[in-house]
Amino acid sequence: DRSHSLPPDYAPKDLVPLRGYGISTLGSEMLRREAAEHLGRLVEDAAADGEKLVVASTYRSYEEQRRSYRSLVGVLGAPARRLSAAPGHSQHQLGTAVDFTNADAGYKLVVPFARTSASRWLERYAWEYGFVLAYPAGEGERTGYQWEPWHYRYVGVRDARRIEVGGQSLQEFLESVGTTPRC
Numbered sequence: 001d002r003s004h005s006l007p008p009d010y011a012p013k014d015l016v017p018l019r020g021y022g023i024s025t026l027g028s029e030m031l032r033r034e035a036a037e038h039l040g041r042l043v044e045d046a047a048a049d050g051e052k053l054v055v056a057s058t059y060r061s062y063e064e065q066r067r068s069y070r071s072l073v074g075v076l077g078a079p080a081r082r083l084s085a086a087p088g089h090s091q092h093q094l095g096t097a098v099d100f101t102n103a104d105a106g107y108k109l110v111v112p113f114a115r116t117s118a119s120r121w122l123e124r125y126a127w128e129y130g131f132v133l134a135y136p137a138g139e140g141e142r143t144g145y146q147w148e149p150w151h152y153r154y155v156g157v158r159d160a161r162r163i164e165v166g167g168q169s170l171q172e173f174l175e176s177v178g179t180t181p182r183c
Contacts, residue, residue: 001171002144005088008062012095015059023055026107030059032095035130035154039098042129051118056109056150057099060092082146091134096154098131105150114149126152127160132170139169 018029021040031039039055046053060068066087072080084090091097100122105113113119126132131154137147153170155163163173 002085002089006062006093008088010093011061012059015095018055018058024053025055025058026101028057028060029055030095031098032059032154034156035096035098038129038131038154038157042126042131045125045129046118046121049121051121052102053100053118053122054102054107055098056101056107057092058097059095060090062087062093065090065093082140082144085145091151091153094153097134098152098154099148099150100152101150109148109150111147111149114147119149122152127164128157130154130157130160132160132163134170136169139171142169142171 012032014033015030016033016036018025018031018036018039021036021043023029023036023040023043043053065085069080069084069086072084076083085092099109100118101107101109101113102116102118104116104118122131123133131152133149134151134153135143135145135148137149140146155170159173163170166173166176168176
């Protein structure tokens with residue numbers, strides 16, 4: 001999150017390429033092994049229900065996030081800080097964050113993705129695979145980021161169930177269990 005950071009040299013040791021799990025990507029394709037296994041099942045089950053999900057972004061190193069962040073700030077100025085994490089503060093560096101898109105969203109990371117049937121499928125079922133929406137609508141003050149209907153974080157099935165049953169956001173859950181989020 002904004003107040004806790006990862007060191008520049010942090011990289012998960014168990015990153016694996018998503019191509020081995022039958023997941024369509026737009027280039028960014030590394031995720032922690034456990035998250036990749038659950039993501040493979042999620043994407044497969046979504047497809048069985050008629051929903052084609054494409055992964056637009058996964059693991060990003062500190063340096064990749066630095067370049068991305070600088071570029072966005074260069075284009076948008078200060079408002080970019082509510083759209084993108086500073087280097088060391090991105091959930092993507094943890095290797096457990098996934099940005100989804102599909103044809104209906106033009107293969108972009110845009111708010112209209114929330115109006116797609118694929119997004120509704122994720123809202124209903126992602127937690128069963130251990131994924132939760134990281135930055136929900138109405139939580140910008142708590143998370144520090146605007147709503148991102150495409151950005152999911154793998155927390156494991158047990159904790160995703162606790163978050164779903166408790167009706168909490170990821171940030172609320174972490175605060176309620178006394179866990180200081182790493183990112």
